[in-house]
Amino acid sequence: xxxxxxxxxxxxxxxxxxxVLYGKWKMRLLWFINEGHKRxxxxxRKIPDATRRVLNIQLKELEEHELVxxxxxxxxxxxxxxxxxxxxxxLIPVISAIGNWGDEYEERLRALILKRLD
Amino acid sequence: xxxxxxxxxxxxxxxxxxxVLYGKWKMRLLWFINEGHKRxxxxxRKIPDATRRVLNIQLKELEEHELVxxxxxxxxxxxxxxxxxxxxxxLIPVISAIGNWGDEYEERLRALILKRLD
DNA sequence: TCATATAGGGATAAATTAATCCCCTATTGT
DNA sequence: ACAATAGGGGATTAATTTATCCCTATATGA
Numbered sequence: 001x002x003x004x005x006x007x008x009x010x011x012x013x014x015x016x017x018x019x020v021l022y023g024k025w026k027m028r029l030l031w032f033i034n035e036g037h038k039r040x041x042x043x044x045r046k047i048p049d050a051t052r053r054v055l056n057i058q059l060k061e062l063e064e065h066e067l068v069x070x071x072x073x074x075x076x077x078x079x080x081x082x083x084x085x086x087x088x089x090x091l092i093p094v095i096s097a098i099g100n101w102g103d104e105y106e107e108r109l110r111a112l113i114l115k116r117l118d
Numbered sequence: 119x120x121x122x123x124x125x126x127x128x129x130x131x132x133x134x135x136x137x138v139l140y141g142k143w144k145m146r147l148l149w150f151i152n153e154g155h156k157r158x159x160x161x162x163r164k165i166p167d168a169t170r171r172v173l174n175i176q177l178k179e180l181e182e183h184e185l186v187x188x189x190x191x192x193x194x195x196x197x198x199x200x201x202x203x204x205x206x207x208x209l210i211p212v213i214s215a216i217g218n219w220g221d222e223y224e225e226r227l228r229a230l231i232l233k234r235l236d
Numbered sequence: 237t238c239a240t241a242t243a244g245g246g247a248t249a250a251a252t253t254a255a256t257c258c259c260c261t262a263t264t265g266t
Numbered sequence: 267a268c269a270a271t272a273g274g275g276g277a278t279t280a281a282t283t284t285a286t287c288c289c290t291a292t293a294t295g296a
Binding site: 120122123124140141142168169171172175194195196 | 280281282283284285286291292293294
């Protein structure tokens with residue numbers, strides 16, 4: 001695994017949240033798990049732009065941060081299920097607020113973002 | 119300026135928010151500007167962990183995304199003031215929700231994050 | 237005359253994150 | 267025998283983001 005060379009700042013709430021929520025797909029993973037899409041293959045189908053590899057990595061980090069828990073069923077073919085921990089559930093309203101803002105200003109945001117890409 | 123090589127996904131609200139809010143210091147900049155710290159040097163003092171360079175870059179992006187506006191007073195020594203646009207103000211409750219969650223679980227988050235750094 | 241404050245930016249290096257590529261396990265169905 | 271399905275991971279490269287270093291300008295105060 002990658003080992004940090006710079007110790008992160010953990011001064012305020014925003015720093016702390018950043019540490020667990022930064023990551024291109026993390027909020028979406030939490031969101032879809034909360035919606036009941038528990039298995040890795042389901043999550044991959046919900047987020048086709050990400051590779052399985054990255055999803056695995058980000059899921060593992062979410063697990064280490066105790067936001068999700070993982071159950072591995074000892075069956076063949078393998079079966080795995082993720083679910084939110086109680087701690088992870090407390091994040092849902094926050095993610096919801098973020099997503100709602102994005103949805104509300106969707107048109108405007110899309111235009112602004114595209115404009116900046118030349 | 120850096121020119122992207124991969125077109126970002128802009129599928130859902132979360133993608134869109136990410137485009138304007140990703141950036142290590144952006145939420146803090148918006149927050150402090152909202153609190154009335156308008157001048158670059160003030161902002162730098164509020165965020166001493168960031169270099170002026172980075173703050174300038176991120177402020178510029180916030181400006182291009184119409185979240186903040188910038189006034190340059192033609193005086194010497196130079197004077198500049200940032201303020202939130204109406205659009206930018208709509209983000210404050212969202213940032214607030216994020217920061218509050220971080221503050222609420224500060225102890226736990228700090229412990230979890232530090233544990234993962236070995 | 238020299239340091240300080242104010243605001244800014246180019247060029248480059250370093251750090252971090254994400255993407256690519258390829259490989260493994262074991263069972264069921266064709 | 268072989269493909270498909272399910273879940274996973276090492277090694278490496280590419281992309282992106284931050285940090286460093288250094289330089290510009292002008293006025294004021296010591």
